[in-house]
Amino acid sequence: xxxxLIARGRRRRAxxxxxxxxxxCALLLAGFALTLMLGQSFVAxxxxxxxxxxxxxxxxxxxxxxxxxxxxxxxxxxxxxxGLGGAAFQIMLRNPLASPDIIGISRGASVAxxxxxxVLDLDGPMVSVxxxxxxxxxxxxxxxxxxxxGVAGTRLILVGIGVSAMLDSVIAWTLSRAPSWxxxxxxxxxxxxxxxxxxxxxxxxxASLAVFGGLLVSRSRxxxxxxxxxxxxxxxxxxxAATRVAVIVAAVGLIAVATAITGPIAFVAFLSGPIAAxxxxxxxxxxxPAALVGAALVLVGDYAGQFLLxxxxxxxxxxxALGAPYLIYLIVRMxxxxxSL
Amino acid sequence: MTAATAIPGLDxxxxxxxxxxxxxxxxxxxxxxxxxxAVGTRDVGLDDILAALHGRxxxxxxxxxxxxxxxxxxxxxxxxALGLSGAVMQGVTRNPLADPGILGVNLGASLAVAVAVAWFxxxxxxAYVWVAIGGAGATAAFVYAxxxxxxxxxxxxxxxxxxxxxxxxxxxxxxxxxLSRGDVAGGLQAWQIGGVGGATxxxxxxxxxxxxxxxxxxxxxxxxxxxxxxxDDMAAGLGERVAVARGVSxxxxxxxxxATTAVCGPIGFVGLVVPHLCRLLTGIDHxxxxxxxxxxxxxLLIASDIAGxxxxxxxxxxxxxxxxxxxxxxxVGIVRRARVREL
Amino acid sequence: xxxxSLSVHRLSAGYGDRTILQGLDLDILPGRIxxxxxxxxxxxxxxxxxxxxxxxxxxxxxxxxxxxxHRMPPRQVARIMGLLPQSPLAPEGIAVADLVGRGRHPHHxxxxxxxxxxxxxxxDAMEATRTLDLAHCAVxxxxxxxxxxxxxxxxxxQQTDLLLLDEPTTFLDISHQxxxxxxxxxxxxxxxxxxxxxxxxxNLAARYADHLVAMAGGALHAQGAPDEVLTEDTxxxxxGLSSRIVPDPTSGRPMMLPIGRHRMA
Numbered sequence: 001x002x003x004x005l006i007a008r009g010r011r012r013r014a015x016x017x018x019x020x021x022x023x024x025c026a027l028l029l030a031g032f033a034l035t036l037m038l039g040q041s042f043v044a045x046x047x048x049x050x051x052x053x054x055x056x057x058x059x060x061x062x063x064x065x066x067x068x069x070x071x072x073x074x075x076x077x078x079x080x081x082x083g084l085g086g087a088a089f090q091i092m093l094r095n096p097l098a099s100p101d102i103i104g105i106s107r108g109a110s111v112a113x114x115x116x117x118x119v120l121d122l123d124g125p126m127v128s129v130x131x132x133x134x135x136x137x138x139x140x141x142x143x144x145x146x147x148x149x150g151v152a153g154t155r156l157i158l159v160g161i162g163v164s165a166m167l168d169s170v171i172a173w174t175l176s177r178a179p180s181w182x183x184x185x186x187x188x189x190x191x192x193x194x195x196x197x198x199x200x201x202x203x204x205x206x207a208s209l210a211v212f213g214g215l216l217v218s219r220s221r222x223x224x225x226x227x228x229x230x231x232x233x234x235x236x237x238x239x240x241a242a243t244r245v246a247v248i249v250a251a252v253g254l255i256a257v258a259t260a261i262t263g264p265i266a267f268v269a270f271l272s273g274p275i276a277a278x279x280x281x282x283x284x285x286x287x288x289p290a291a292l293v294g295a296a297l298v299l300v301g302d303y304a305g306q307f308l309l310x311x312x313x314x315x316x317x318x319x320x321a322l323g324a325p326y327l328i329y330l331i332v333r334m335x336x337x338x339x340s341l
Numbered sequence: 342m343t344a345a346t347a348i349p350g351l352d353x354x355x356x357x358x359x360x361x362x363x364x365x366x367x368x369x370x371x372x373x374x375x376x377x378x379a380v381g382t383r384d385v386g387l388d389d390i391l392a393a394l395h396g397r398x399x400x401x402x403x404x405x406x407x408x409x410x411x412x413x414x415x416x417x418x419x420x421x422a423l424g425l426s427g428a429v430m431q432g433v434t435r436n437p438l439a440d441p442g443i444l445g446v447n448l449g450a451s452l453a454v455a456v457a458v459a460w461f462x463x464x465x466x467x468a469y470v471w472v473a474i475g476g477a478g479a480t481a482a483f484v485y486a487x488x489x490x491x492x493x494x495x496x497x498x499x500x501x502x503x504x505x506x507x508x509x510x511x512x513x514x515x516x517x518x519x520l521s522r523g524d525v526a527g528g529l530q531a532w533q534i535g536g537v538g539g540a541t542x543x544x545x546x547x548x549x550x551x552x553x554x555x556x557x558x559x560x561x562x563x564x565x566x567x568x569x570x571x572x573d574d575m576a577a578g579l580g581e582r583v584a585v586a587r588g589v590s591x592x593x594x595x596x597x598x599x600a601t602t603a604v605c606g607p608i609g610f611v612g613l614v615v616p617h618l619c620r621l622l623t624g625i626d627h628x629x630x631x632x633x634x635x636x637x638x639x640x641l642l643i644a645s646d647i648a649g650x651x652x653x654x655x656x657x658x659x660x661x662x663x664x665x666x667x668x669x670x671x672x673v674g675i676v677r678r679a680r681v682r683e684l
Numbered sequence: 685x686x687x688x689s690l691s692v693h694r695l696s697a698g699y700g701d702r703t704i705l706q707g708l709d710l711d712i713l714p715g716r717i718x719x720x721x722x723x724x725x726x727x728x729x730x731x732x733x734x735x736x737x738x739x740x741x742x743x744x745x746x747x748x749x750x751x752x753x754h755r756m757p758p759r760q761v762a763r764i765m766g767l768l769p770q771s772p773l774a775p776e777g778i779a780v781a782d783l784v785g786r787g788r789h790p791h792h793x794x795x796x797x798x799x800x801x802x803x804x805x806x807x808d809a810m811e812a813t814r815t816l817d818l819a820h821c822a823v824x825x826x827x828x829x830x831x832x833x834x835x836x837x838x839x840x841x842q843q844t845d846l847l848l849l850d851e852p853t854t855f856l857d858i859s860h861q862x863x864x865x866x867x868x869x870x871x872x873x874x875x876x877x878x879x880x881x882x883x884x885x886x887n888l889a890a891r892y893a894d895h896l897v898a899m900a901g902g903a904l905h906a907q908g909a910p911d912e913v914l915t916e917d918t919x920x921x922x923x924g925l926s927s928r929i930v931p932d933p934t935s936g937r938p939m940m941l942p943i944g945r946h947r948m949a
Contacts, residue, residue: 009820010798146677159676163669165609166669166670169661173658176659218794225786225789228786231736234737236842237758267509282775282776311520323509324510324513328487328506330502
């Protein structure tokens with residue numbers, strides 16, 4: 001009798017969750033289709049389908065097949081990675097400010113990618129590997145610097161801000177040494193961009209989503225218990241330390257691989273989780289919805305940067321301009337409640 | 342013998358030998374200044390240096406040295422202004438992390454200059470300064486307002502985050518301005534990283550009145566800052582008009598960092614690091630701390646400029662990059678040392 | 685229910701280099717209520733956190749059914765022993781029933797699905813704590829006393845024979861303190877749950893506990909029935925306070941009246 005009452009509430013939450021995820025997937029697909037059709041010139045849906053089917057259509061094969069499709073695919077995959085990785089950090093550290101792009105992990109990956117490309121003249125998977133290693137190194141460094149008998153959230157964030165500032169100047173230094181000072185290329189490593197995306201770049205992104213994303217989702221129940229506090233999570237039988245390590249490795253992997261390809265697209269990791277949580281409400285883990293929101297942010301932000309604004313801007317400039325007011329809103333809200341975030 | 346002198350250790354408080362430290366600091370500044378003129382990407386002999394100091398520019402070496410003189414002066418002036426402005430901001434906000442760079446004030450000046458150059462065709466140094474100071478002031482007011490809303494007042498975390506959010510938004514906007522005006526982007530980009538290279542006395546002259554005014558106001562506000570350090574209520578209890586004290590002191594700090602940003606672009610962390618180091622020497626009395634911070638800032642910026650010239654030979658490293666590399670670890674150190682309650 | 689045994693053997697524990705507990709021995713009485721009391725920083729929370737394996741011992745061990753608890757698989761321990769920490773965190777907007785359901789975590793693997801038995805366990809826990817009518821409320825909207833009942837419900841949904849609580853009555857009004865302690869006594873009497881809790885209030889500890897453990901300076905000072913433990917000597921040794929002990933007229937248990945420097949008749 002009472003058990004059925006509990007079951008009803010649980011099923012209602014599950015239904016809402018599925019509706020949100022389904023709706024987000026549908027919207028994302030629609031956005032994907034629209035960005036393939038719209039742009040400088042309109043391409044009819046049938047033509048898009050013919051190009052996707054591999055037929056050679058004069059004109060459309062180039063604009064859709066070579067320009068728009070790779071760009072949209074890379075945008076979506078990078079957005080999924082940023083959204084997942086960012087939300088994982090925010091859940092684990094129980095603080096929306098503790099996202100990898102604020103505490104310097106994206107910056108670390110970006111520095112490694114810039115060094116690998118500009119100084120060591122590498123490309124392809126080696127860049128991703130270096131980015132992942134650097135991201136992990138920054139994560140370990142920040143953790144070590146901020147911990148003094150347990151990790152204090154505020155200190156971790158401030159340490160991260162300091163480390164980011166230093167890494168930023170390393171990027172600026174490396175870029176100033178680059179043989180040809182190219183503003184567009186510099187923008188990629190400072191704010192993130194999907195300009196000139198290739199379909200071949202989708203492969204490492206897919207692989208990282210499969211490996212790191214899979215690891216993260218398999219740990220999502222343990223991760224959820226961390227939201228109740230470390231002590232409660234341990235009392236519920238979660239191995240807190242092991243979960244932490246798995247989540248950090250997976251989230252840093254996702255963020256770093258995506259950063260090595262698109263640059264640190266500003267604030268996508270930071271924004272996706274809270275937006276997803278707002279849409280989803282208290283109906284289960286926010287991981288998957290956050291990934292979908294991240295994909296939508298990058299896809300739409302890139303489209304807006306290309307076609308909706310007076311000049312052509314890389315996607316990172318658009319998301320950066322979106323994210324900053326939200327960060328300010330968080331601070332104002334923190335002030336109003338008087339407590340921490 | 343009075344009771345106070347009978348307490349052992351009381352006279353060994355920090356700042357015991359402040360006069361001696363002041364002399365040492367002046368000496369250090371002179372030494373660094375000489376080094377900055379002598380050392381660079383090109384090795385120059387002593388005779389060339391002496392000749393250049395007498396105004397001769399016959400050989401390449403003499404010309405190189407002659408170009409280093411205004412550069413050294415600019416580094417000293419800018420460093421002093423930034424160090425002083427950081428010390429005042431930390432005093433006004435009672436916040437160990439306040440710095441024109443971290444609070445985004447420098448970027449506010451950047452955006453104002455970028456907009457002025459790209460859209461209003463402003464090109465004179467005189468106009469740059471006004472625009473930069475306006476941008477710096479508006480940003481400072483904005484960040485401080487956001488950071489101090491609500492209970493608890495302006496805590497370091499809130500101010501640092503408000504500054505960071507504002508910086509990201511402003512730098513997005515600066516990029517947007519630059520991308521839409523490709524023709525002026527290159528110059529803006531170089532200016533934006535922050536440098537003292539290519540300085541001339543002609544470029545430096547127009548900002549000197551502003552720096553002088555800022556310096557005078559800031560040094561005069563030392564007594565106010567000492568009162569504010571006890572908390573607003575206590576300062577009011579001691580008979581200070583808190584709002585006036587805070588407004589005037591901030592105006593001095595903003596004049597200093599706005600004018601500096603107009604000449605060299607945003608340079609971060611000098612205003613953060615220098616007052617902290619100086620506090621170790623002088624203790625918390627602002628009447629000593631402020632002049633020490635000015636001298637220390639000048640030393641740090643000249644030293645960073647020399648390091649930038651030597652590290653990246655034969656190219657040069659902009660001084661803003663060097664100060665960030667040096668300053669960020671100090672920032673992290675301050676955060677680590679502070680108790681969580683204070684953050 | 686089979687009674688599980690929990691004991692502490694020559695335990696030294698602390699934080700970082702700092703050792704707080706020094707070679708402590710303690711056996712928890714199965715099926716009874718044990719209260720741990722002592723002055724601030726005497727190590728009572730450290731002891732509870734060590735028993736709940738939140739803190740690894742520096743030396744010695746904590747034995748659950750004769751096995752070292754820190755080496756057992758976490759989920760297996762969590763099916764035997766529940767814990768309510770001092771300040772658990774409720775995710776924003778989470779519904780009461782959802783939060784209580786989190787207590788089922790140790791009974792699930794990565795792939796297992798929610799079952800009828802899980803729903804029943806949640807319902808039972810909420811019935812026992814009288815939180816069923818709050819099932820669909822958001823936890824952040826509840827009062828302090830209601831919230832503490834919900835957290836206890838979560839620990840109950842875990843269906844453990846042992847329940848450890850770290851100061852379950854702090855921040856509560858006196859009426860809610862009594863409510864929580866009554867609830868824990870109900871559990872102990874109806875289900876035979878072994879309860880171990882750290883309590884701040886000596887008199888409430890003496891009234892509700894079967895077994896009182898008094899700690900001072902990281903060591904056990906005295907343990908036993910409240911009548912034996914709560915004496916004027918113990919209070920002086922543990923709290924550095926002069927006092928008188930009188931029988932509590934409502935419960936017959938001992939009650940401590942502090943003696944200060946003023947207002948003494």
